[in-house]
Amino acid sequence: MEIVKLRDDIYYVGAVDWNVRSFHGYTTNRGATYNAYLIIDEKITLVDTVKAPFSEELLNRISEIIDPAKIDYLVSNHVEMDHSGAIPAVMEVAKNATIITSAQSGLKGLQAHYGKDYKYQAVQAGETLSLGKRSLTFVATPMLHWPDNMVTYCKEEKILFSNDAFGQHYASSKHFDDEVDMAIVMQEMEKYYANILMPYGRQASQAIDIVKSLDIDMIASSHGVIFRKYVKEVIDKYSYFCNGENEKRALVVYDSMWKSTEKMAFSIVEGFKRAGVECLLFDLKENHISDIATQVLKAEYLVVGTSVLNANILPTVGAFLTYMKGLAPKGKKGFAFGSYGWGPQSLSTLQKELEAINVEIIKDAIxxxxxxTKEQLREIEDEIAAIEL
Known part of the structure; x- marks a missing residue:
């Protein structure tokens, strides 16, 4: 296997998942990586592992560099199984290794997943572990995006092992930011943040403040490429993601049975355009909710439409709103709209669902x-254009 070196005696030993296309309902159209890092020092240290099916690839990469049995420390920054899944396979070989995890959530989580028979060492926020020539400092980042999360900083090498922070689901045969198309990487990083970390913007902002206080030349995350050239740009981009400010942009999201609601959606888009507001249109039959969520992250207006089905909203619209409820977008304004046959009850239901995700309702449901009719569609367009936005 190719040996990928970050620094002298520091290596990438993770796995590339070319074929994965879904992560808890979030589409990963460009695949994913599960990044792990090996540090050769007086104490040989593995930082994170990989998803369980890729355990053999992890151990093979390590074996190209050292005998895995010589590992002294296994640092687990995050319990979730795409990071910790290979712990049993590693510990089967490195029988004398100590697992380093966060106190107390990391310890509790790992023991729940893998039992209590391993040698664990729970570390506090700010605690430092000496490896010999190098040291590792553990920085707590709780709720980014589980309670146990932490990142690991090596001050001698100026490397931040950032776990999920700065991650992207992006598979590539290259491993560094200056070897790939950064425009694509930035797109995938925004999608990752929007679909996984959006609910934790406050915690992300606090973590960014900590990161900015460190002297960092390289960010080695657990997913996607390693940043060694565009470190400042990436940190600035994350600051933008989590600053809580929206842009003057509207999203019109809908599903339609016989095109009536769709016609209304088109008129609403025209109304926003006349009001000078950039607008994006998403048919839920044609667009995945995780791609729409990426646009929701920074849009000021969220307008949702549905036809009536059995006195209820369409299932696609219900799924989208359930997904949004989990992501808890902040500072959105909007309204509901749609066509109906026998009765309009579901439009009131839709408005209540928007209120439940803290959308400020700026007008009654249309x-x-x-x-x-053409006249009604023109009235909708005029009405939206006249709203003070």
Whole structure:
């Protein structure tokens, strides 16, 4: 296997998952990586592992460098199984290794997943572990995105092993930012943040403040490429993601049975355009909710439409709103709209669902019985254009 070196005696030993296309309902159209790092020092240290099916690849990469049985420390920055899944396989070989994890959530989580028979060492925030020539300092980042999360900083090498922070689901035969298309990497980093870390913007902002206080030349995350050239740009981008400020942009998200609600959606888009507001349109039959979530992250307006099905909203719209409820977007404004046949009850349900995800309702739901006329569509457009946005 190719040996990938970050610094002298520091190596990438992770795995590339070319074929994965879903992560808890979030589409990973460019695959993923599960990054792990090996540090050769007086104490040989493995920082994180990989998803369980890739255990053999991890051990093979380590074996190209040293005998895995010589590992002294295994640092587990995060309990989730795409990071910790290979712990049993590693510990089967490195029988004398000590697992370093966060106190107390990391310890509790690892023991729940893998039992209590391993040698664990729970570390506090700010605690430092000497490896010999190098040291590792553990920085707590709780709720980014589990309670146990921490990142690991090597001050001698100016490397931040950042776990999920700065991650991207992006598979590549290259491992560094200056070897790939950074425009794609930035897109995937934004999608990752929007779909996984959006609910934890406050915690992300606090973590960024800590990161900015460190002297960092390299960010080695647990997913995607390693940043060695664009470190400042990446940190600035994350600051932008989590600063809580929205841009003057509207999203119109809908599903339609017989095109009536769709016609209304088009008129709403035209109304926003006339009001000078950039607008994006998403048909839920054609767009995945995780791609829409990426746009929700920074949009000021979220407008959602549905046809009525059995006196309820369409299932696609319900799924989208359930997903949004989990992501808890901040500072959004919007309203509901849609067409109906026998009764408009579901439009009231839709408005209540928007309120449940803390969307500030700026107008009552727009309701059209059956098929909208040209005059009604023009009225919708004029009404939106006239709203003080």
């Amino acid at each position: 309701k059209i019985n059956y098929v909208p």
